[in-house]
Amino acid sequence: MKYPAESYAKAFLEALEEHPSKKDHIIKSFLGAVYKNGDGPAIEKILNLITQKITRGAGGRVVSAEFARPLSDKLILEFKKEFSVKDHVEISLRPELVAGVRVLIDGEKELDMTLAKKINKLLQ
C-alpha cells in the first residue's frame, strides 16, 4: 500500500467535515484517489475503517453477525432490532459454521454460538 488505510480514512472524514456541501464530489474523488495511488485492493479495509470511525463517532458499535444458514427478511429485521439505531449491523453467510451464529462487536469481542465451535471443542 502506498498509504496506510488509517490515513485514507482520516483524510476522507476530515474532508467531509470541512466541506459538507461537496459530499458527492468528495466521495467520487476519494475513490479516484485510492485507485490512482494503486491502493484499490485495500478498498474494503479502508471502507471498513471509515464505517468504524463514523459509527464510533456517533456513539454506536460495529456489529458483524455471521450466520451458518440464510435468514429470512423477517428474522434479519428482528435481529437488527436487538441493537441500537446508532449501531452498524452487518450480516453475512458462512456455511462452514455448520449451524448457529457468531457475533463480533467492534472487532474485539466475540460471542460464538456455532456448532463448528462446539464440535472443535469436543474434539480437542
Next chain:
Amino acid sequence: MKEIIEKLKRDIVGFEDKAEFADVGIVTEVGDGIAKISGLRNALSQEILLVEASSGVLPAVAFNLEESSIGAVILGEAEGVAVGNRVKKSGKVLSLKAGDELLGRVIDPLGEPLDGKGVVFKDVSKVKDYPLERKAPSVLERESVSAPVHTGIKSIDAMIPIGRGQRELIIGDRQTGKTAIALDAILNQKQDAEGTGRKQVICIYVAVGQKNSKIAKIVKMLEENEAIKYTIVVSAPASSPASMQFLAPFAGCAIGEYFMDLGRDALIIYDDLSKHADSYRQLSLLLRRPPGREAYPGDIFYLHARLLERAAKLSKEKGGGSLTALPIIETKLGDVSAYVPTNVISITDGQIYLGSNLFYQGVRPAINAGLSVSRVGSAAQTKAMKKVAGKLRLELAQFRELQAFVQFASDLDENTRKQIKRGELLTEVLKQADGEPAAVAMEVASIFAAINGFLDDVPKKDIKTFEKELPEFIFKMHQKEIVEPLSRGEWNEKIEEALKSAINSFKNMKKAN
C-alpha cells in the same frame, strides 16, 4: 472398542459450552510468516497468540504492540493463515518444557523432537516450564569463574583458558574450523569428568541456519563418540522459518538454565549468531521496524547481550551451577570490524580468533594467538596448566615477531635461530587434528616437554609421532605419579621430576629403537 465408545459417551454427556463473550483479534494482513492483527488490546509483549487458520490452530508470538494492531510472528508454516482468521490470546509467554529426558535428543526450538525417537518426556512429573526469554542472574546471584571448561585443544586450554560460566566467542571466516573447536569441546567433556573431581558438563548445541546435512553429520559424530548421552541438539536449519531460527538460541539457553538451576554445569554452543542476527533482521524488516546499520534493527546489540548475559556462574546459595556460552560468529574476508562481530566481541569475555591464512598454512586449529584472548578464564586455569603454559604465549609471540623480521635477513645469530626453532616446534606441538581432544594431563605433559627443551633435538618431521606416542607412554607407565595428579590439576616438584624422568626414559627408549 467398547471402552472407546464409553469414553466418547462420557465426553459427550459431560460436555459443557457456555455462550460468553471472548476477546478476539482478526488477521488483517499476512505474508512471509508475519501477521498483522487488529483487536486484542490487552495482549502482552512476547505472548503466544493462537491463530485459527484453515490448517488448524497455529501459535504466533506478539512482537510489535502498536496503537491499533499487533505485529505477530507465526511459528511454523504460515500457509493456512488468511485475512479474517480469528486470533485468541493464550495468556502464556513462549516457554519450553525442560527435563533430564532431553539429554541425547534432537529438538526444534519449540521442544518438539526431530530425531524420530518418539515423545521427549515419558515422565511428565519431572518436567518444568522454562520461558525462552528470562532475566539474566543478578550480580548478587553470581560468583567469579573458578573452575575450568577444558576443550581438549592444547592451544586453547593453555593460552586462552575458558572458565565455567564464561562467554568465549569463536570467530573466523567460513571453513576455518569454528564448529570443529566447539565439537571438540563437547567430545572432551566425557574424559574431562572421569576421575578428575570435576562435574560432568552437560552440552547443548544450537544449530541456527545450518544445512540439514551438516546437522545430521554432527549428530552422527556425537553418537559415534558417545557424546550424545550428555548433549542436546536444538536445530533450526536453514530450511526452517526465520521465526524458528530466531528462537533457537533462546530455546537452547532455557535448557541450559534448567541444568544450571539444578546446580549442574552446562556448556552451550550457538552456531552461529551471525545467522541468528540475519534471521532477526529479516523478521524486523518484515515487521517494518526501522533499519539501522547494515539494515539490522536498532536493538540487535540488546538481542545478543540479553542472550549471552544469561551465561553465568551461580553463587553457592543459588546452587553453584554454571552456564558457559561459546557463541560462534562468521566473518566475511576476516573483517572483524563489521557490525555484528564487534557487538559480540564487546559482549563476550574474550574471543578465539581463527585465521584463514593460518588454516591454509596447515596450522590447525588455526588459532591466532595474538588476536585471541580470554579475559576471565585464567582465574579458572588449573595449577598444573598455569605452571607450564605461562611461558608459552610469550615464546609464541616472540617467535611470530622474529619470523616476520627474519623473512628479509639471511644471516642470523645463534640465539635468534634457537628462538625460531623453538617457535616452530611449539607451533607443531599445538597442532591437533579434528575430533581428537587431548586429556588435560596429556596437554600439560606435551607443553611441558616442548617448553623445557626436551623436544629441541627431535627433528621437525618426527614431532607429530613423538607427540602421539609420548602421552600413550605416560598413560601406560606413569598413571599414578603423573596422570592422576595432573588430571586433578595438581603440580609440585615431585610431579615435575616424575614428568622429566618419564620424558627422558621415553626419549631413550626411542633412541634405542
